Amino acid sequence: MAEPIKHITIVGGGTAGWFTANMLSVFFGMQKNHPGNRMRITLIESPNIPTVGVGEATVPSMSRSLQQTGISETDFFKTCNASFKLGVDFANWNVDAKGKPFSYINPFNTGHRVSGIDPGYYYGRFGGSGASFVQTISPAQDLGMMRKGPRPLGSKPYSEPVNYAYHLDAGLFAKMLQGISVGRGVEHILDDMVDVERGEDGSIAAINLKETGRHEVELVIDCTGFKGLIINGALDEHFISYDKYLANDRAMAVQIPHPEQTENGPKFIEPVTRSTALGAGWSWRVPLFNRIGTGYVYSSAHRSDDEARDEFLDLLGDAGKGAEPRVIPMRVGRTRNSWVKNCIAIGLSGGFIEPLESTAIYMIEMAVRWLIAYFPDQSYPDSLRKRYNDVASGLYDEVRDFICLHYALGNRTDSQYWIDAREELEVPDSLAENLEVWKHAMPVMTDLKSQHLFSPEVYTAVLQGKRIYQMRDDWNAGLSLNLNREMWRKHVSGQRHKISQFVNAMPDHVALLRELRGETQKPTDNALAGTLAGSTQQAGTVPLPGLGIRKTPTIKTPVAPLDAADGNLL
């Protein structure tokens, strides 16, 4: 029997490094200075090289990770100035028949089948009596428009009557994870890695640090960011660029204040991330409690930095006066194998796809969960490494396909960028095949090779949002629907009634956040909180891994892709 690994060294102290340290310290049950600790974890972080400093929107899996690593919801909201996110609002990505841009939301809650059939078929054939497709299946759009929170005041911690994710301050989040990890006994070394020493078999034997010298290692986690200093540098693992599929290779970021303030904080906070298409890419807008994070993701082949800056500041108007956006070059693609020898690349060193669907932190989370699932001993079995690399690569390719979908189905002709995005960029074979199928039928499970994050229902929401099927009598005319036009109209009216009741019962987003931050009193008897939220979640913290938290959906989709796909890993 090979020796167990007793020491993990993480290099890099950005979100990836500290997220990994936090989850592993919980998994190995570490307690500070405890003689029974079976694992030692060291995190080495340069005091001179800054973190990327962006990455402020998440997907719904985050609340599970916070709970499983024992983080209190109040601490999280307060420390990270967090807010709720119910989906992504896409503005100006597509235009209607008259060339007028329109918006759609990609929500975290998707639809149930209606009389055995995907509601997208009915919507495509009969429309929604004035409601968008999303408004017939989910409260996300209405909550977003009314700037309401996703659960009642007085709810139990982490309760989720509807799926939600968070917006958070990336810098404060990493700091919070650092404090918690160090509190559990993770050793923190502030020093620069200068180079590495390789053993006879090519593995990393030691890391040489500028001030503190040689640091012997067993398992190494490379969290050094876009440079991938160990995986791509020392181990020379090939980086597979996605540039033939995705044009955007630069971003600029800036923070702006909320447009209207009161003495209790911002007047309103939208519970959605906004993505507004511009001339050579798109702009994100992530509203936190105390400020808004915004930026422009663009293609350097279509805009110089100066041109992009002018265009972005124009979009911001008065809010951008005096702002000096920071330019961030992006390496888009994935390292061929994230795990090589005794090194695993997690975070930007493993790969990155533009942040259109806020997937990077989720990929970090999954990388750590898979590391735990396939944790090796000192013999580093090839089978474990291969399986890990297969699933990790599969997730990158899955996200790539979903992001490519947004460009492949764009129909703007007003700038060369949008024409190139549609006509010059390659569509990955897996997506191209599916797009051919989806000309004739709605997405189903069997269409997708990998669906860790994006289910068929989520694809449908984007196809419907882009109005691919709407009111096309010729579309799938052969399919006999179980409901006729009048029955569908009644169904939509019933759905709208239920959704509006739910939305009316929800509080203002700012009021909910103030309560979660401990700035206002929780109501003591909130009947609604009991009925809507009480049944959905286990509250509080989860001291030990091995107890996956399964969620009981209420008005969510019957197929909860995030939970179903990965909920049993810890």
Ligand code: FAD
């Ligand atoms: P970094 O933050 O770059 O950290 C690298 C670390 O390595 C630093 O601590 C640095 O000091 C250390 N280091 C480097 N060299 C050395 C050395 N020689 N010695 C010692 N230490 C060293 N993700 C989301 O989930 N949602 C989003 O909305 C989102 N938006 C994004 C927008 C943009 C424009 C970009 C570029 C990224 C976005 N991301 C988003 C991704 C997210 O920012 C990253 O996944 C996340 O921050 C993790 O980064 P990291 O820790 O891998 O790298």
